[in-house]
Amino acid sequence: MTTGTVQFLNHEGELTSHPDHEAEISPDGLRKLYHDMAWSRRMDAEAVTLQRQGELGLWPSLLGQEAAQIGAGHALGAADYVFPSYRDHGIALCRGVDPLDLLRMFRGVTNGGWDPAEKNFHLYTLVIGSQVLHATGYAMGLAKDGSPGAVLTCFGDGATSQGDVSEAFNFAAVYHAPIVFFCQNNQWAISEANERQTRVPLHQRADGFGFPGVRVDGNDVLACLAVTKWALERARSGEGPTLIEAFTYRMGAHTTSDDPLRYRDGEEVAYWNLRDPLARLRTLLEARGWADGAYFDTVAAQCEERAVDLRARLRATPDPDPGDIFAHVHADGHALVDEERARFAAYQATFADAAGRGE
Amino acid sequence: MTTGTVQFLNHEGELTSHPDHEAEISPDGLRKLYHDMAWSRRMDAEAVTLQRQGELGLWPSLLGQEAAQIGAGHALGAADYVFPSYRDHGIALCRGVDPLDLLRMFRGVTNGGWDPAEKNFHLYTLVIGSQVLHATGYAMGLAKDGSPGAVLTCFGDGATSQGDVSEAFNFAAVYHAPIVFFCQNNQWAISEANERQTRVPLHQRADGFGFPGVRVDGNDVLACLAVTKWALERARSGEGPTLIEAFTYRMGAHTTSDDPLRYRDGEEVAYWNLRDPLARLRTLLEARGWADGAYFDTVAAQCEERAVDLRARLRATPDPDPGDIFAHVHADGHALVDEERARFAAYQATFADAAGRGE
Amino acid sequence: MTVQKLPMVKAINESLRRALASDPKVLVMGEDVGRLGGVFRVTDGLQKEFGDERVLDTPLAESGIVGTAIGLALRGYRPVVEIQFDGFVFPAYDQIVTQLAKMRARSLGKVSLPVVIRIPYGGGIGAVEHHSESPEALFAHVAGLKVVTPSNARDAYWMMQQAVRGDDPVIFFEPKRRYWDKDEVDPGATPLPLHRAAVARPGEDLTLAAYGPMVKVCLDAARAAAEEGRSLEVLDLRSLSPLDFDCVQTSVEKTRRLVTVHEAPVFFGAGAEIAARVTERSFYHLEAPVLRVGGYHSPYPPSRLEDTYLPDLDRVLDAVDRALAY
Amino acid sequence: MTVQKLPMVKAINESLRRALASDPKVLVMGEDVGRLGGVFRVTDGLQKEFGDERVLDTPLAESGIVGTAIGLALRGYRPVVEIQFDGFVFPAYDQIVTQLAKMRARSLGKVSLPVVIRIPYGGGIGAVEHHSESPEALFAHVAGLKVVTPSNARDAYWMMQQAVRGDDPVIFFEPKRRYWDKDEVDPGATPLPLHRAAVARPGEDLTLAAYGPMVKVCLDAARAAAEEGRSLEVLDLRSLSPLDFDCVQTSVEKTRRLVTVHEAPVFFGAGAEIAARVTERSFYHLEAPVLRVGGYHSPYPPSRLEDTYLPDLDRVLDAVDRALAY
Ligand SMILES: Cc1ncc(C[n+]2csc(CCOP(=O)(O)OP(=O)(O)O)c2C)c(N)n1
Ligand SMILES: Cc1ncc(C[n+]2csc(CCOP(=O)(O)OP(=O)(O)O)c2C)c(N)n1
Ligand SMILES: [Mg+2]
Numbered sequence A, B: 001m002t003t004g005t006v007q008f009l010n011h012e013g014e015l016t017s018h019p020d021h022e023a024e025i026s027p028d029g030l031r032k033l034y035h036d037m038a039w040s041r042r043m044d045a046e047a048v049t050l051q052r053q054g055e056l057g058l059w060p061s062l063l064g065q066e067a068a069q070i071g072a073g074h075a076l077g078a079a080d081y082v083f084p085s086y087r088d089h090g091i092a093l094c095r096g097v098d099p100l101d102l103l104r105m106f107r108g109v110t111n112g113g114w115d116p117a118e119k120n121f122h123l124y125t126l127v128i129g130s131q132v133l134h135a136t137g138y139a140m141g142l143a144k145d146g147s148p149g150a151v152l153t154c155f156g157d158g159a160t161s162q163g164d165v166s167e168a169f170n171f172a173a174v175y176h177a178p179i180v181f182f183c184q185n186n187q188w189a190i191s192e193a194n195e196r197q198t199r200v201p202l203h204q205r206a207d208g209f210g211f212p213g214v215r216v217d218g219n220d221v222l223a224c225l226a227v228t229k230w231a232l233e234r235a236r237s238g239e240g241p242t243l244i245e246a247f248t249y250r251m252g253a254h255t256t257s258d259d260p261l262r263y264r265d266g267e268e269v270a271y272w273n274l275r276d277p278l279a280r281l282r283t284l285l286e287a288r289g290w291a292d293g294a295y296f297d298t299v300a301a302q303c304e305e306r307a308v309d310l311r312a313r314l315r316a317t318p319d320p321d322p323g324d325i326f327a328h329v330h331a332d333g334h335a336l337v338d339e340e341r342a343r344f345a346a347y348q349a350t351f352a353d354a355a356g357r358g359e
Numbered sequence C, D: 001m002t003v004q005k006l007p008m009v010k011a012i013n014e015s016l017r018r019a020l021a022s023d024p025k026v027l028v029m030g031e032d033v034g035r036l037g038g039v040f041r042v043t044d045g046l047q048k049e050f051g052d053e054r055v056l057d058t059p060l061a062e063s064g065i066v067g068t069a070i071g072l073a074l075r076g077y078r079p080v081v082e083i084q085f086d087g088f089v090f091p092a093y094d095q096i097v098t099q100l101a102k103m104r105a106r107s108l109g110k111v112s113l114p115v116v117i118r119i120p121y122g123g124g125i126g127a128v129e130h131h132s133e134s135p136e137a138l139f140a141h142v143a144g145l146k147v148v149t150p151s152n153a154r155d156a157y158w159m160m161q162q163a164v165r166g167d168d169p170v171i172f173f174e175p176k177r178r179y180w181d182k183d184e185v186d187p188g189a190t191p192l193p194l195h196r197a198a199v200a201r202p203g204e205d206l207t208l209a210a211y212g213p214m215v216k217v218c219l220d221a222a223r224a225a226a227e228e229g230r231s232l233e234v235l236d237l238r239s240l241s242p243l244d245f246d247c248v249q250t251s252v253e254k255t256r257r258l259v260t261v262h263e264a265p266v267f268f269g270a271g272a273e274i275a276a277r278v279t280e281r282s283f284y285h286l287e288a289p290v291l292r293v294g295g296y297h298s299p300y301p302p303s304r305l306e307d308t309y310l311p312d313l314d315r316v317l318d319a320v321d322r323a324l325a326y
């Protein structure tokens, strides 16, 4: 069992160490991490703006969770498979998912729509906790196949209260499944603070099911990367599941529909603003001379460009075909769906006819 | 946290001790415990026989779990409330429930039928794990009321896999509810041995939710009594929930419908036969001279008499009134149920008429 | 509270406030119902007023919420549970179906479970998946539950009062797209019995039977039809279990034609039960088969398609035309 | 396997054996399905033959079973899940309704979930609570699922073959009171398509539409009626979603009268959907309203009352009389 919270980069941007784990530190690697965190933040901000402008129905912002997600995302190997929740845009980007796919979902164009097998990144799951069981089953399948991959599944602190998540912990333990449970404890489940969800630190939950639980500083990308890598490696080498509690903070609202001022105070937010995951990495990079102002300007400009492109592509996204309502329900057809589709087409045609007759 | 398995009476009938707990030992108390264990075993055997004779549809035998149940049952105070599973006949007897009520249920006369509030003993619950949440809610209510009571809820090793049980653990922890989770780990969930349900000893599950878990020798009535008393006292005095894992053994079949020869070997059964909860207490009582042959004969005769009486009363149990189908669905009535009840009566009447006309 | 024009969210809020104030055993519990006042603000201010022993922010576990509510009810409390959205009731479905619905019968009437489960339901608000469903049939089929759904603020106020006061479990479906529609609420009025349907608009030529969010659509349809000289009667069923078939029968035996309207998929939906029973009751009165307008047999679509998926005025009138063509 | 007379348990057992043998991706999972071979012995011997990597004794958690089966299906497996009894499917209901049923649509067809969920269902075996229920309507209403139920061993064999080979989730209801009834099973035969209804007995005067355990009751009723000179046609629906309305329509347009029979409560049950749709399709052909025989709107009673609760020959014939009296 790992002791204490794993941290390699404190909020002052200084490197620290931990007896049980080791960080990989290279200027190149750190810059890449910084870049991906910056892009996920920029992409996220763009989505929030697009929602404000009516282009999206809703957006759950990852603001503050960039280190957790980019750290975990960088730990993944090509054969690994991710079962995300709905706020894991950073991991999606690491997997090579086109952010437009994420936006299309929150635009209401589709309820998912990307091919999970293409990037080994499953569809977002909105029902809290459900995907954790899917992930466990998938991991059981990996083991059956003798596959070299492992599964990483993401969920929030609130999700740990769901029976499904406990059942998944237990199935994973019993079947010794190659899986990493990656819990982003961002302190809040909408308006409910951690103490409404749990009496003890969440990584401790794993003890009761018989596998290790580790808390990492979720705003420290190096710690998230190192511990997730370690846990994935454990999984791949047949040592079973691990629970990682990435202790982080939801700096923004739960979603664009939420108003956190109703339930949490500015002091807490201010405290966490000082612990911003990007700022501390930037401090480190600058202090070591591994990146300078020009580098950060370039990153910002690149992100800006991509954000502009993303916005343009989103705006150009056509509305879905009404036929989608019927097209994908079953693989082998279903008489009633076929009948309804036909009737729907006939009904739609009456409007076309009416329009045609100039009515 | 209690260390190791709590035991005060080993399977050779010798008294042992434990650093964290203390047994109450008095000849009178031990005789009472022995008596109640003997009666629960005898009653249970009678029920099995009655099932074989077609008087009951099914019976889940408690054989082997007498110490766990009578120990826990004796720990209860009058204000405490029990949420049993379906095999907790021993606790039912301790609470003063008429065993006929239990038998009526397994005869198919009612799906429950007794008034839980009368003896503070809830109806049996057949859906694995459900009652653990009810118990937790009830305990939350006790706390709200400032009641001096606590809740004891029973469930099996298999039940710990259900999401509901984990959710109950968490609710109880978060609300600091006055509840004792009494898990009778009888090693088997029908045909599935413990290692199919959990990777670690079950009492450990509590750690992850933030309250103590204790393993007791479930075939040692003294240990079960002492630890349950301690846990109930903790609950009553505001120290929150406790999980007790009573490590015992289902000596018989899962139910009268089950054939354990299909899935477990005689060696295991023989091993546990040596650990019979009644035998060891009898050994102790005899060794200390606290009971002699005459005492045991009297107990056996008393049990026999009551069994005969129980059998007679069961046989005299009338079949339920068909009107029961409609009578108790709603407290405030329901138009459809009323309509169906009326139609049913009219339909039944046609047979009476037909019979009346000699058809 | 005096007579006021209130949106439905506020009407339910006032009704819960009254319930909490008048009976110390009433509790409100659910995710985010306390400090936040619920994602729709239905429970706004209640925790502040009654404290967190009466208004409980619970862990994120619907089965746990309903399961502990059952336990609290056994202890004499009267919990009003909020399920945050329709699509999230299913983790609690086992507790509702096997425990909440059956415990009274199981105890031969010795135990009652006065638990109200509030479920904001239905579509039309541009939400993401699982936030727009209409699972009422999945509860109406289950014996031991009562299932109601107001269509307007006034009914919402009163039906909540009645649901909380009753001794039976009630699944209380709140049409979220009508949350902000206002109506006059008079806390001194005498309400209709909880399970009585209402004639929302009288008419002669055909009956539209609807509930919850679709009552407004039907009223709009009736107004549109009136302009073409057709007189449609609109029934607001209000309760699905029990369902006021007497009211439907009376209406249908007058109009001789019936169209049912709901958002839920037609297949195995409420319209089927209404059609079957009314046809049985009024076989010789019907001049056309009961026609059903509802959702398609596909998962609720992404929001950009919901206007296509949901019954609207045109689809209702199309069915009216078809029924009148018989 | 050659042509054999088999009880339904054994027919399903053989069908699963064949499925496991012919496709290494097929898995069997559930509580007690391995070492014990299931409480009804449906999976008897399969773990011994195929090993515990193919036939899994799972932890006691239905949501976990279905949830991990979904994950296994995403990984390319074809799990056949056993729910031990009808009343224990509800903890898995959330996974079935919100995940299993919807994932294909959610992915715009990129993902298929070939998961079969076997549920022994129905009453008549003198069991304790939760062991005799008929929750099929609660699945048929849910888009994205297929719901089937054989009435005899031969169909059970073939329908299981088809369910496992298909790429869609199938809820496979097994009428446990017919588990021990024998029928000839020919593994070389050509089966009826999975979702096609069958005319179990042709007749002229009235149609009885049933499925699963009630087909036998209807056949018995038809035989009894024949003695009184009444010719009843019995349909074995076999599939509830989709439901073969063409078959029902054809029959009803011949007989002009229809009685539906199922064990599940009538209210919001399958009979309602059949009545509503057939009445719409064949309005002018019907000489009587569709009558429905089924369970009452009360929780399934204790076993000593189940004979009273369950539709039987008398109740079917009573409905037949009433329908013919129109
Ligand atoms: C089963 C279920 N219940 C309720 C909700 C509504 N809901 C959406 S997000 C959320 C809070 C989730 O908190 P957490 O798990 O901590 O994740 P976070 O949003 O903080 O990333 C809730 C209650 C849901 N989506 N699913
Ligand atoms: C939700 C649910 N699933 C399945 C069953 C069927 N079943 C009845 S008892 C049992 C095993 C229970 O084992 P355990 O919890 O260890 O209790 P024990 O019977 O050993 O006392 C099972 C699977 C059930 N009753 N409820
Ligand atoms: Mg959170």
Ligand SMILES: [Mg+2]
Binding pocket: B156, B157, B158, B184, B185, B186, B187, B188, B189, B190
């Ligand atoms: Mg057990």
